[in-house]
Amino acid sequence: MRSRRPRRHVLPGFGLAxxxxxxxxxxxxxxxxxxxxxxxxxxxxxxxxxxxxSARALAAFQLTVGAALTAALVNVAFGxxxxxxLVRYSFPGRRLVDACVDLPFALPTxxxxxxxxxxxxxxxxxxxxxxPLGIQIAFTRLGVVVAxxxxxxxxxxxxxxxxxxxxxxxxxxxxxxxxxxxxQAFRRVLLPSIAPALLTGFTLAFAxxxxxxxSVVFISGNLPMRTEVVALLIVARxxxxxxxxxxxxxxxxxxxxxxxxxxxxxxxAWSRRRETAA
Amino acid sequence: MRTAPERRTEPAIVRGGLIALALxxxxxxxxxxxxxxxxxxxAGGARDYVAxxxxxxxxxxxxxxxxxxxxxxxxxxxxxxxxAWTLARFRFPGRGxxxxxxxxxxxxxxxxxxxxxxLMFGAQGLLGPWLTAHGIRIIFAVPGxxxxxxxxxxxxxxxxLVPLMEEQGSEEExxxxxxxxxxxxxxxxxxxxxxxxxxxxxxxxxNARAIGEFGAVSVVSGHIRGxxxxxxxxxxxxxxxxxxxxxxxxxxxxxxxxLATLAAKSVxxxxxxx
Numbered sequence: 001m002r003s004r005r006p007r008r009h010v011l012p013g014f015g016l017a018x019x020x021x022x023x024x025x026x027x028x029x030x031x032x033x034x035x036x037x038x039x040x041x042x043x044x045x046x047x048x049x050x051x052x053x054s055a056r057a058l059a060a061f062q063l064t065v066g067a068a069l070t071a072a073l074v075n076v077a078f079g080x081x082x083x084x085x086l087v088r089y090s091f092p093g094r095r096l097v098d099a100c101v102d103l104p105f106a107l108p109t110x111x112x113x114x115x116x117x118x119x120x121x122x123x124x125x126x127x128x129x130x131x132p133l134g135i136q137i138a139f140t141r142l143g144v145v146v147a148x149x150x151x152x153x154x155x156x157x158x159x160x161x162x163x164x165x166x167x168x169x170x171x172x173x174x175x176x177x178x179x180x181x182x183x184q185a186f187r188r189v190l191l192p193s194i195a196p197a198l199l200t201g202f203t204l205a206f207a208x209x210x211x212x213x214x215s216v217v218f219i220s221g222n223l224p225m226r227t228e229v230v231a232l233l234i235v236a237r238x239x240x241x242x243x244x245x246x247x248x249x250x251x252x253x254x255x256x257x258x259x260x261x262x263x264x265x266x267x268x269a270w271s272r273r274r275e276t277a278a
Numbered sequence: 279m280r281t282a283p284e285r286r287t288e289p290a291i292v293r294g295g296l297i298a299l300a301l302x303x304x305x306x307x308x309x310x311x312x313x314x315x316x317x318x319x320x321a322g323g324a325r326d327y328v329a330x331x332x333x334x335x336x337x338x339x340x341x342x343x344x345x346x347x348x349x350x351x352x353x354x355x356x357x358x359x360x361x362a363w364t365l366a367r368f369r370f371p372g373r374g375x376x377x378x379x380x381x382x383x384x385x386x387x388x389x390x391x392x393x394x395x396x397l398m399f400g401a402q403g404l405l406g407p408w409l410t411a412h413g414i415r416i417i418f419a420v421p422g423x424x425x426x427x428x429x430x431x432x433x434x435x436x437x438x439l440v441p442l443m444e445e446q447g448s449e450e451e452x453x454x455x456x457x458x459x460x461x462x463x464x465x466x467x468x469x470x471x472x473x474x475x476x477x478x479x480x481x482x483x484x485n486a487r488a489i490g491e492f493g494a495v496s497v498v499s500g501h502i503r504g505x506x507x508x509x510x511x512x513x514x515x516x517x518x519x520x521x522x523x524x525x526x527x528x529x530x531x532x533x534x535x536x537l538a539t540l541a542a543k544s545v546x547x548x549x550x551x552x
């Protein structure tokens with residue numbers, strides 16, 4: 001066991017590194033953030049409430065939360081499937097597929113946005129196949145879900161993958177020798193051990209989806225009340241120089257972001273404790 | 279590689295079905311959209327493709343994107359190193375708060391990240407009157423683009439380095455010091471070589487995001503062609519003008535960058551695991 005707690009002053013550079021870190025964060029992150037608080041103070045409480053509870057704002061909140069939740073759930077199901085296939089089975093091109101899972105992290109969101117729109121518009125490669133079935137994806141709420149699913153895809157896969165890799169094959173053997181079917185072993189033995197990782201991946205995908213802008217703006221069609229997400233409404237208000245309205249929405253979103261960040265940290269601390277206890 | 283033949287697994291038909299389902303899902307969301315970018319980019323032929331890339335505003339956009347990365351990547355790498363050294367090597371009151379603060383930009387919507395700079399430095403912003411009086415433009419100008427990009431890419435390097443350095447421990451560094459190395463010598467000869475692959479990994483991710491950031495930059499940029507238009511924003515402008523082939527041509531350059539990032543990430547990931 002290596003010492004994780006070096007005594008102070010044994011290693012040099014604490015003052016310099018801490019000073020630089022705090023100064024940099026203060027100037028780049030804290031100072032601008034305090035601007036939101038100060039601007040929000042210039043607003044009255046009734047003005048704030050009116051801005052975040054207007055019919056258009058409520059519709060945007062509802063769509064954003066609903067679509068983000070749907071996309072995160074789709075990613076839980078398919079992310080688990082993709083992680084399972086990548087860890088357990090071998091097939092030609094597995095490594096390439098594995099590397100491609102991170103594409104949504106690496107691809108600029110505007111590129112993702114126009115590519116998804118081109119694929120799912122009624123004349124697009126996949127949209128064309130779906131149109132005769134009466135399914136339209138681009139420029140509808142379904143399009144928002146598709147974009148948010150794309151953007152959240154790597155989170156669940158990357159959260160579950162290492163846990164699946166580290167899983168002791170003996171517990172599955174034990175379940176099988178006790179007469180469990182493969183499906184029973186999966187549900188009773190595997191699923192509980194990967195549940196914390198699934199939850200972490202879900203929360204991260206959900207949090208990312210809530211604030212997403214670039215990939216949504218093209219495919220959603222941006223119809224107020226219908227397909228306008230919160231991030232789009234903030235931009236729309238800014239473009240109309242409605243700084244108060246934009247700030248109010250941003251403040252509401254910041255509060256949600258903090259809450260989710262806290263949740264992620266708690267979930268991760270919980271799963272670490274479970275791991276060390278196991 | 280899995281070679282253990284006695285390992286319990288599913289019947290071949292279930293395996294095949296699950297693989298097909300997973301690949302089908304990935305095809306709909308990853309492979310087909312990626313392919314579309316390149317197919318659409320060359321829809322008008324190779325000559326049009328090149329023409330839309332060497333067009334002056336496209337070149338200006340690519341140049342500004344390169345400049346943004348050249349500023350944001352070194353500065354945030356330096357920050358990541360300092361933050362990782364602080365967090366991985368020392369325990370002090372307020373450490374947890376510092377970790378949360380560093381992660382904060384990842385939790386904030388890109389649009390909100392752009393907005394906070396507008397509220398601070400915009401014409402109607404808190405410092406707006408002072409900046410205008412002194413003739414300094416930040417919002418709807420290049421400094422705003424740099425600031426917004428730096429803000430959203432703050433966490434990348436520290437996030438990679440902190441767990442890596444904690445796992446490595448500080449024994450080698452302490453040995454170097456005991457043998458008479460100065461602080462900088464220890465850092466250059468011991469710390470940096472130990473963390474180089476993790477560091478490079480973080481820099482690759484940082485670079486990809488700095489090049490590709492859209493939401494935050496879109497809010498502060500003002501979309502002035504040839505002046506404050508980055509490559510991802512240029513894609514949007516061309517697309518909204520129904521100039522699809524040109525939009526996808528610029529997008530294909532960015533997609534190539536993303537593919538290079540994935541390749542580097544996969545190689546570096548294996549180096550770190552070793």
